[in-house]
Amino acid sequence: MESIDWYTHSFIVKVWRERSSRKGNAYTWRGQISHVPDNAQRSIREFSEIIVFIAPYLTQMNIKLGWTFWVFWLLTTRRKPRRRGKQSSNKTRNQRDA
Numbered sequence: 001m002e003s004i005d006w007y008t009h010s011f012i013v014k015v016w017r018e019r020s021s022r023k024g025n026a027y028t029w030r031g032q033i034s035h036v037p038d039n040a041q042r043s044i045r046e047f048s049e050i051i052v053f054i055a056p057y058l059t060q061m062n063i064k065l066g067w068t069f070w071v072f073w074l075l076t077t078r079r080k081p082r083r084r085g086k087q088s089s090n091k092t093r094n095q096r097d098a
Contacts (some may be wrong), residue, residue, distance in 0.1 A: 009057045010036035013050060048072070 012034045020026035031044040033053050042053050052073060055065060 007061055009054075009061075011054060012036060013044075 013031060014033075015029055015031040017027045017029050020028050029045075031050075032041060033044055033050055034041045035053075035057065042049065044050060044053075051069075055069065055073070058065060
């Protein structure tokens with residue numbers, strides 16, 4: 001018999017509103033999602049971040065996520081651009097000066 005922990009995950013999603021930095025009565029929402037068993041947490045500002053947080057737990061359970069999820073994930077995840085050229089040119093200059 002399989003352990004219930006392997007195929008059961010619990011998440012807590014907290015959502016609240018905050019006054020926007022703009023003048024007036026504008027509000028924005030913020031939130032936090034937590035994975036209960038390992039207490040992993042992430043702040044959220046968009047609904048898509050909830051799905052991206054839960055997806056790795058689903059794949060650990062051998063649940064195959066469809067191609068629509070992966071397209072959604074690629075379109076919604078934020079990645080910082082890498083700066084390749086500046087680092088290599090700085091090393092070259094430092095090596096020349098040494």
